[in-house]
Amino acid sequence: MLALRDLQKWRRICGALLMATLALGGCSSQLADMTPSDAQAHPREAGSYLPVHDLPPDRDQAVMPPDQRAKIEAELAAARDRQAVATKDAK
Structure with missing residues (x-):
């Protein structure tokens, strides 16, 4: 069986991990706000390519x-x- 000290130590470690997870999770939600205001918007269709074979009229x-x-x-x-x-002549 686990001793009382080991159980308290285990709870502290789990609590610290839980706090770190919550703190890091809160920071990641604000990363989208750090993009510059003049950044280009992503295309709506992920797999769309420019038409290569279309020539000007x-x-x-x-x-x-x-x-x-x-x-x-x-x-x-x-x-x-x-x-x-x-x-x-130069040679």
């Missing part, structure tokens, strides 16, 4: 006219050739 149109594109490509090719000549 004007995606079929050319971004720039073909003549402007040809001009830019010619300028880039000329710059590449000048850089190749400058690199060859």
Whole structure:
């Protein structure tokens, strides 16, 4: 059998654990209040993803006219050739 001292010791330990549990439980209910006021709200549907395959309606149109594109490509090719000549001369 348990002695009287052991029983009192056991009750004190259980009481301390109960008090700690209640104290910690009271703190956890206030954690939701600690979020910043400008935080974004969570989506209502947990498994919703953004539509990946939906393209904008004007995606079929050319971004720039073909003549402007040809001009830019010619300028880039000329710059590449000048850089190749400058690199060859530097060696």
